[in-house]
Amino acid sequence: MTDELLVVRAQLGERAALAELVARWRLPVWTYVRRMLDAERADDVTQEIWLAVIRGLPRLREPGRFAPWLFTIARRSVTDRLRGQYAREHEAVHEALAAGDMTVDDPVDAAVDRAELVSLLSGLPMPEREILVLFYLQDLSVEDCAQICEIPTGTVKSRLNRARRLLRAHLEEKGYRP
The missing domain is CATH 1.10.10.10 (Winged helix-like DNA-binding domain superfamily/Winged helix DNA-binding domain)
Known part of the structure; x- marks a missing residue:
């Protein structure tokens, strides 16, 4: 069964089709995320991606474009995580420098x-x-x-x-x- 057909069936509420999509794409998505982030964050981000997919699947207008849509969500999730990490690290460094607790x-x-x-x-x-x-x-x-x-x-x-x-x-x- 094609991804396009699975998407349409999942959009119509068929849980088995959604389960098949997740099973088919779980490893490729996790592999992509793992190559972009460390192992600790990869699992969390992957779960966030699948939640976003489940929420957004009913609004996917082009079921035949599922893979690019899925990896767009994955990319945004990875980028958001990296931005958040950078902001926290940046803030912590500035606080430590201001307090005189750290050398660079x-x-x-x-x-x-x-x-x-x-x-x-x-x-x-x-x-x-x-x-x-x-x-x-x-x-x-x-x-x-x-x-x-x-x-x-x-x-x-x-x-x-x-x-x-x-x-x-x-x-x-x-x-x-x-």
Whole structure:
């Protein structure tokens, strides 16, 4: 059964169709979120995504576009979580500095230390990592990636190109030769 048919059936209130959609897309959504966030936050954000999907499914006008719609929700949820984390960290640093409780380490050193602990993929800049995950790991088209990220297709192509170059350079630094 196609996603489009499952969406229509779920919109008509058929619980089994909704369960099938969730079962079919649960792992791809979690994998996308996990590649964008750490493991602790991935489960929470994935649950938020499925709640948003269940709430929004009745309003989905193009059932055949379920995958791009789903990953648009996922992207927004990841972005919201990252923005919230950044705002909390930023506020905590400023409060600690104002109170004189903290010295500021070199942010470049912190980034290098963190990069040594994470996978190659998570070492990429967020825009390039996001496009790689959507295009290669979720098998979405350039056009779908553009719709999800709300950018032109040319930007998707240039981010893919830059991400490939960055990956190649990183692998060469580690001693791998093409």
